[in-house]
Amino acid sequence: MEHEVDTTLTVNGVEVRRRISARQHLVDFLRDELGLTGSHAGCEHGVCGACTVRVDGEIIRGCLMLAVQASGRRVETIEGLSDSGELAALQRAFHARNALQCGFCTPGMLLAARDLQLKNPHAGREEIRAHLSGNYCRCTGYQAIVDAIEDVLHGKG
Numbered sequence: 001m002e003h004e005v006d007t008t009l010t011v012n013g014v015e016v017r018r019r020i021s022a023r024q025h026l027v028d029f030l031r032d033e034l035g036l037t038g039s040h041a042g043c044e045h046g047v048c049g050a051c052t053v054r055v056d057g058e059i060i061r062g063c064l065m066l067a068v069q070a071s072g073r074r075v076e077t078i079e080g081l082s083d084s085g086e087l088a089a090l091q092r093a094f095h096a097r098n099a100l101q102c103g104f105c106t107p108g109m110l111l112a113a114r115d116l117q118l119k120n121p122h123a124g125r126e127e128i129r130a131h132l133s134g135n136y137c138r139c140t141g142y143q144a145i146v147d148a149i150e151d152v153l154h155g156k157g
Contacts (some may be wrong), residue, residue, distance in 0.1 A: 004022065004105065005020055005021075007019070007020045007067065007078075008069055009070045011034060012075070013080065017031060024040075025063050025066060026062040026075070027039050027051040027062030030067075035059070039053050039077055040108075042104070046061040049105065049112065051108065054067075054134070055073050056074050059111050081111070087114055090113050090148070090152055093151045093152045094109075094110070096148070097143040099140060103133060105139075108135050109132065112132055113148075114127075116132075116149065117152065122153065125150060129146060132149075
């Protein structure tokens with residue numbers, strides 16, 4: 001028998017109240033219950049970064065956090081951050097530099113890039129690479145992604 005918990009959280013600025021399975025991961029809740037499919041379930045071990053979301057201002061792996069752990073917290077997904085315009089400069093730079101191909105890793109990459117932009121806005125290439133090291137991309141080889149982030153951080157884009 002599945003144990004469910006009454007949970008209230010704020011997702012992209014909207015309060016959400018639901019009975020949530022105690023074992024459901026946050027990324028699955030966002031995708032399956034709320035239809036926010038921008039964050040992806042990749043490795044389901046917190047290694048690839050495809051499930052990255054922001055909780056109370058910090059990026060986390062949505063596959064490692066249970067949805068009920070987000071109770072009372074503020075969750076922001078790629079959809080919310082895109083709609084608010086917070087990621088606009090990064091999105092433009094990713095497009096201009098062709099830093100996205102299949103798109104599977106892109107939401108997590110954008111959230112990690114924005115996190116770096118907030119925490120270390122003058123980061124160099126090695127710091128950019130280090131900050132992205134928890135996000136896997138199987139298509140691009142990272143060069144264009146690093147170029148795009150560098151453009152935004154250094155005002156080139």
